Amino acid sequence: MEIISLDLMAERCPLAxxxxxxxCATLLPNQGLEIRISDSGARGDIxxxxxxNGYVTDILVDDNTQLIMIVKKG
Numbered sequence: 001m002e003i004i005s006l007d008l009m010a011e012r013c014p015l016a017x018x019x020x021x022x023x024c025a026t027l028l029p030n031q032g033l034e035i036r037i038s039d040s041g042a043r044g045d046i047x048x049x050x051x052x053n054g055y056v057t058d059i060l061v062d063d064n065t066q067l068i069m070i071v072k073k074g
Contacts, residue, residue: 001032002031002032003031003034003070004023004031004033004034005034006020006023006033006034006035007036008035008036008038008039009036009037009038009066011039011042012039012042013045014045016037016039016041016042016046017042017049020035020042021049023035024055027072031072032070032072033070034070035068036066036067037068047069054074055073055074056072057070057071057072
């Protein structure tokens with residue numbers, strides 16, 4: 001499986017959410033997307049969007065400074 005990386009550590013919502021939506025829309029069935037987030041708003045909004053739209057997520061890191069997850073089409 002090919003994994004694409006999307007670093008949103010310097011971005012804040014709503015731009016971080018928009019960039020995540022665009023990246024997820026281009027995913028192929030055999031691809032994964034690694035998303036790195038630090039903004040507190042984006043840490044809530046992006047996982048909610050992914051869950052509500054049928055994406056599968058695997059959380060790699062979830063601490064005070066960052067959220068890192070792998071996203072796949074559901």
